Amino acid sequence: MKxxxxxxxxxxxxxxxxxxxxPVTTAVAILTISVSLVLVGAFDLLLRNMEDLxxxxxxxxxxxxxxxxxxxxAEAEHLAAVLLTVEGVESVRPVSKDExxxxxxxxxxxxxxxxxxxxxxxxxxxxxxxxxxxxxxGMRIVVESIRGLPGIGDLGSGxxxxxxxxxxxxxxRGIGVGLSFILAFAALLIVTNTIRLAVFARxxxxxxxxxxxxxxxxxxxxxxxxxIAQGAAGGSLAVLLLFGIFHLVLxxxxxxxxVVLGSxxxxxxxxxxxxxxxxxxxxxxxxxxxxxxxxxxP
Numbered sequence: 001m002k003x004x005x006x007x008x009x010x011x012x013x014x015x016x017x018x019x020x021x022x023p024v025t026t027a028v029a030i031l032t033i034s035v036s037l038v039l040v041g042a043f044d045l046l047l048r049n050m051e052d053l054x055x056x057x058x059x060x061x062x063x064x065x066x067x068x069x070x071x072x073x074a075e076a077e078h079l080a081a082v083l084l085t086v087e088g089v090e091s092v093r094p095v096s097k098d099e100x101x102x103x104x105x106x107x108x109x110x111x112x113x114x115x116x117x118x119x120x121x122x123x124x125x126x127x128x129x130x131x132x133x134x135x136x137x138g139m140r141i142v143v144e145s146i147r148g149l150p151g152i153g154d155l156g157s158g159x160x161x162x163x164x165x166x167x168x169x170x171x172x173r174g175i176g177v178g179l180s181f182i183l184a185f186a187a188l189l190i191v192t193n194t195i196r197l198a199v200f201a202r203x204x205x206x207x208x209x210x211x212x213x214x215x216x217x218x219x220x221x222x223x224x225x226x227x228i229a230q231g232a233a234g235g236s237l238a239v240l241l242l243f244g245i246f247h248l249v250l251x252x253x254x255x256x257x258x259v260v261l262g263s264x265x266x267x268x269x270x271x272x273x274x275x276x277x278x279x280x281x282x283x284x285x286x287x288x289x290x291x292x293x294x295x296x297x298p
Contacts, residue, residue, distance in 0.1 A: 014222040015229060021201065025194045026230060029287075032190040033234025033280050034241065036183035041242050041268075041276055043176030048272070049265045050169050054162070061134045063127040063142055064156040071123070071151050079151045080125050088133040088142045093126045100124065122153065136163045184283060191230060191287025195223050199291065224288045231284020235277035243267065 019026050065083065067076060080092045095103075100121040129142060139157055147155060210219065246267050268276065 012225075015225040019226055019229065022194070022198055025197055026226075029187075029190050029194040029230045029284075030234045030237065033187045033231055033283055034237040036187045036283075037235055037238035037276060037280055038241050038245075039183060040176065040180045040279075041238055042245075043172065043179060044272075044276075045242065045246070045265075045268060047169070047173055047176060048268075050165075050172065052266070054165060054169065061139065061162070062129060062157075063139065063146070065125045065127060065146060065149075065152045066154040066156065067123045067125065068151055068153040069122065075151055076123065076125070079149065082149065083125060083127055083146060086127075086142060086145050088130055088138060088145070089127055090130045091128045093128070095124045095126055097121055097123045136166065187234075187283050188287045188290065191227055191284055192291040194230070195227055195288045195291035198223060198226060220292050223292055224285065227284035227286075227288025227291075228281045229284065231280040231282065231287075232277055233280075234284070235280025238280065239268070239273050239276055 065079075067079070071079075076094060080094050083089060083092050100123065104121060127142070127146070129138065132138065133142060139162075143155055143157055146152065210216075
């Protein structure tokens with residue numbers, strides 16, 4: 001245990017000495033990783049909010065069967081019983097013309113209906129789907145199963161909206177993945193070159209350590225720790241920048257976000273923040289390993 005403690009203290013001191021010894025290149029590496037993760041994190045944050053909206057919408061996803069005018073109550077009840085037997089249907093709920101009118105008034109206001117002598121809204125049956133069917137494909141199956149049943153005048157669902165939203169989500173995800181690869185490559189180049197410069201600056205010290213029997217793993221560990229530290233610092237800075245931008249921009253665009261996303265956007269959860277910092281540390285680790293491989297001596 002004592003030997004392990006001594007080794008850890010040595011690696012920590014050597015890593016800090018290496019970071020202090022090249023402040024400019026270290027700062028450049030940290031800023032490069034930070035800028036990369038800010039852009040990647042912004043796309044990730046947008047995707048997470050879009051996925052949250054899709055999950056919320058999916059929980060309320062249902063099909064509405066609008067009944068033909070003049071359909072008797074007994075026929076409507078029989079139709080509801082038939083719909084309940086359709087594969088993929090969890091429950092059904094009849095909505096009378098009067099209830100539909102009350103909903104419209106509470107949602108849109110009564111002024112739009114002034115001057116009308118009769119209720120223009122049809123009775124309907126709201127069809128709640130099983131959780132596994134609350135997808136565009138599952139909804140399409142249910143809609144095709146009940147289309148054309150006697151007594152149903154029209155069908156309404158959010159299928160088209162969900163399919164369009166999924167396409168937009170795929171586009172944003174594709175852009176984010178492509179941008180991530182480009183920025184990660186740029187950050188890796190900076191970290192790799194930074195570690196290479198550190199190795200070159202301390203080559204005499206490393207030669208002496210090898211002459212007295214130090215293993216390659218022993219001499220390389222501080223450089224790997226430097227890369228991880230630079231990456232973690234860049235990830236932490238990226239989180240702080242994203243947090244500041246989020247709360248600086250959000251008040252002016254909150255209404256627009258609520259219109260597009262359906263609710264106010266959220267920031268990363270604690271676990272997601274740790275993932276972003278971990279991504280920075282991983283970039284530093286890969287860059288430092290690549291630098292040490294490139295500088296390996298026989």
